[in-house]
Amino acid sequence: MRKASRLSLYSALWLASAIFSLPLLLMLSGSLKTTEQLARNPYRLWPENIRWENYPVALESMPLLRYLGNTLILCTGCVIGTTLSCALIAYGLSRVRWGGRKYLFALVVGSMLLPWHVTMIPRFVLISELGLYNSFWAIIGPTFLGDAFFIFLLRQFFLTLPEELFEAGRLDGLSHLGLFWKILIPLSKPAIATVALFQFVQTWNDFSGPLLYLNDPQKFPLAYGLERFVSSYGDQTHLLLAASVLFTLPIVVLFFLAQRTFIDGISTTGIKN
Amino acid sequence: MSQSTTNLKQSEKVDRFAGLMFCSPWIVGFVFLFAWPFAASFYWSLCRFDLINPPEFIGLENYRRLTSELQSQKGFGLALTNTLYYSLISVSLSVVTGVLLATLLSAKVKGQAIYRTLVFLPSVIPIVAASVLWIWLLDPESGMINYLLSWIGIPSQNWLNQSRSALSPAGFTEFSQWLQGGALNLFGSKDALILMTMWGVGNFVVIYLAAISDIPGQLYEAAEIDGANVIRKFYHVTLPMLSPVIFFNLIMGLIRSVQTFASVYVLSEGTGEPGGSLMLISMQLFLSAFADFEMGYTSAMAWVLFVLLLAATTLLFRTSKHWVHYRTSS
Numbered sequence: 001m002r003k004a005s006r007l008s009l010y011s012a013l014w015l016a017s018a019i020f021s022l023p024l025l026l027m028l029s030g031s032l033k034t035t036e037q038l039a040r041n042p043y044r045l046w047p048e049n050i051r052w053e054n055y056p057v058a059l060e061s062m063p064l065l066r067y068l069g070n071t072l073i074l075c076t077g078c079v080i081g082t083t084l085s086c087a088l089i090a091y092g093l094s095r096v097r098w099g100g101r102k103y104l105f106a107l108v109v110g111s112m113l114l115p116w117h118v119t120m121i122p123r124f125v126l127i128s129e130l131g132l133y134n135s136f137w138a139i140i141g142p143t144f145l146g147d148a149f150f151i152f153l154l155r156q157f158f159l160t161l162p163e164e165l166f167e168a169g170r171l172d173g174l175s176h177l178g179l180f181w182k183i184l185i186p187l188s189k190p191a192i193a194t195v196a197l198f199q200f201v202q203t204w205n206d207f208s209g210p211l212l213y214l215n216d217p218q219k220f221p222l223a224y225g226l227e228r229f230v231s232s233y234g235d236q237t238h239l240l241l242a243a244s245v246l247f248t249l250p251i252v253v254l255f256f257l258a259q260r261t262f263i264d265g266i267s268t269t270g271i272k273n
Numbered sequence: 274m275s276q277s278t279t280n281l282k283q284s285e286k287v288d289r290f291a292g293l294m295f296c297s298p299w300i301v302g303f304v305f306l307f308a309w310p311f312a313a314s315f316y317w318s319l320c321r322f323d324l325i326n327p328p329e330f331i332g333l334e335n336y337r338r339l340t341s342e343l344q345s346q347k348g349f350g351l352a353l354t355n356t357l358y359y360s361l362i363s364v365s366l367s368v369v370t371g372v373l374l375a376t377l378l379s380a381k382v383k384g385q386a387i388y389r390t391l392v393f394l395p396s397v398i399p400i401v402a403a404s405v406l407w408i409w410l411l412d413p414e415s416g417m418i419n420y421l422l423s424w425i426g427i428p429s430q431n432w433l434n435q436s437r438s439a440l441s442p443a444g445f446t447e448f449s450q451w452l453q454g455g456a457l458n459l460f461g462s463k464d465a466l467i468l469m470t471m472w473g474v475g476n477f478v479v480i481y482l483a484a485i486s487d488i489p490g491q492l493y494e495a496a497e498i499d500g501a502n503v504i505r506k507f508y509h510v511t512l513p514m515l516s517p518v519i520f521f522n523l524i525m526g527l528i529r530s531v532q533t534f535a536s537v538y539v540l541s542e543g544t545g546e547p548g549g550s551l552m553l554i555s556m557q558l559f560l561s562a563f564a565d566f567e568m569g570y571t572s573a574m575a576w577v578l579f580v581l582l583l584a585a586t587t588l589l590f591r592t593s594k595h596w597v598h599y600r601t602s603s
Contacts, residue, residue: 005503009377009380009382010382012377013377013378013380013382013388016374016377016378016388016391016392017387017388017391017392020391020392020394020395020472020475021391021394021395022417023395023406023407023410023417023472024394024395024398026406026410026417027406030409038415039415042415042416042417042420043417043420085298085299085302088295088296088298089295089296089298089299091295092291092292092293092294092295092296093295093296096288096291096292096295097288097292098285098288098289098291098292098293099289100289100292100293100296101292101296104296104299104300107303108299111303111307113528113586114307114311114579115528115531115532115575115578115579115582116532117532117554117555117558117574117575117578117579118310118311118314118572118575118576118578118579119306119307119310119311119314120558120562120575121310121313121314121317121562121568121571121572121575122309122310122311122313122314122317123306123310124562125313125324126305126306126309126310142302142306144298145298145299145301145302145305145306146298146299146302151299175291176287176288176291176295180295201397204399205399205400205401207400207401207534207535207538207539208534208535208538211538212563223399223400223401223535224401226401226402226405227401227404227538227539230404230405230408230539230542231542237409240405240409241405241406241409243405244401244402244405244406245402247399247401247402248398248399248402251397251398251399252394252397252398255394255397259390262397263393263479266476266479266480
């Protein structure tokens with residue numbers, strides 16, 4: 001390639017990377033400044049004197065640890081619910097030969113097209129009638145009934161497993177439940193881990209679920225709890241930024257640990273359709 | 274013989290029972306979380322219902338109210354216009370920037386993985402954290418965005434405190450007056466929302482990147498032999514080969530943008546303000562259900578939205594055969 005085009009390529013790459021990462025760098029540096037520094041020189045990336053104290057102060061002034069505990073309860077419950085239910089359902093839709101499965105699968109796919117607006121009120125009524133309003137079960141419970149997207153993902157994976165293994169299992173006298181636990185699950189650990197990861201991130205970030213179903217501040221998870229402080233802490237940007245960094249950090253760490261999974265998960269959904 | 278047929282029938286029965294049992298969580302979920310809510314919300318859309326008293330059938334009253342609000346550009350009408358503005362601009366921008374960024378990031382250079390990661394990272398940031406960050410970045414006095422705009426000579430913008438939008442008749446008037454020496458009050462809250470959405474475009478970039486890496490290299494080689502330059506190769510090879518994915522992302526982007534809620538809620542602190550400019554459909558639905566307790570009216574709104582979304586998707590599918598090129602092989 002010619003030198004000039006090489007140069008313009010690199011400058012475009014640098015510019016794009018700078019634009020996308022600048023807000024994150026500012027978030028980090030802003031969380032380490034004083035209010036006074038933020039007002040005087042908000043754009044300086046490296047603070048004159050780094051204020052680590054912002055973090056303990058943020059932890060003291062907002063009940064972040066309680067929120068974190070609630071978030072972790074929700075995440076654990078939802079991950080267990082989703083992986084268990086979606087694996088069972090996807091097995092029934094892929095490795096059990098029965099007449100109803102293709103209609104049921106069509107319903108799974110079709111349900112993805114229904115916007116949440118239409119089902120929002122009846123679901124709320126149902127959850128309230130069951131006495132689950134203001135309980136973690138309002139959010140965890142539905143994950144035990146499967147999620148269309150994850151069922152779809154797992155089914156596609158289960159279909160790629162060789163039939164001979166299941167045949168051999170059947171000859172050994174394994175029932176469907178036996179085939180599921182002894183053959184399918186050990187072979188599908190990566191796919192199930194992907195689903196668990198996605199569900200974890202989804203629940204960690206979820207804002208509308210807690211907004212709809214929780215009203216006791218003692219039960220708020222991070223995503224919702226943090227929002228409650230936005231209006232009252234408007235003049236304490238450094239603390240809000242510190243809390244946001246704490247809230248974001250686990251997701252960023254997870255992303256770097258499982259980068260391939262994140263990216264494959266997103267790109268396969270784009271290609272497969 | 275008869276022994277084996279009964280065995281076969283027996284195993285068929287076992288399989289059907291097992292299939293039903295394995296799928297039973299979803300059957301229950303489908304009935305209670307989709308089928309019943311679907312039917313109930315349609316019935317309630319024909320009722321007056323406040324969650325406390327039983328629903329009272331009022332026929333098409335709620336739909337009449339929606340139509341009149343559509344004409345007066347209040348309530349539902351305003352929300353629909355807002356959503357249309359946000360969806361049209363953010364979806365088309367995300368296709369254009371998504372494809373361009375993916376083309377750029379597919380260049381074989383040293384450090385490719387780092388550039389990709391930096392562009393993708395913002396899209397994994399939780400919406401609430403991203404919103405907190407952007408409220409600060411868009412602050413009229415101390416925000417980074419206004420500072421960057423000042424470099425290219427654009428005066429301080431009000432962003433989240435302003436209801437006007439840049440790409441509107443009022444915005445054009447403002448812009449032409451500025452060129453003649455007036456003040457400039459161009460970018461408003463929806464533009465702020467679009468800006469923040471674009472920061473998370475990495476999700477789409479990743480999908481385009483995967484599709485670009487699937488384009489056979491011979492196509493580019495053949496184009497080079499025909500003397501095509503970078504731009505012609507992009508136009509005649511990359512774009513047509515990406516068209517199925519662009520189509521998919523258009524549909525997904527449309528559905529996603531219409532459902533945008535958390536960011537709007539945080540940016541407007543749950544109000545849809547200023548001047549109702551952040552009252553997108555999802556915000557309007559949430560407030561009319563859980564602040565005004567008008568469940569019937571809200572259900573009617575949800576149904577109209579659902580039908581509109583269905584119509585838009587169908588329309589996109591109809592046009593797709595004119596511009597989407599599916600590979601015949603494979």
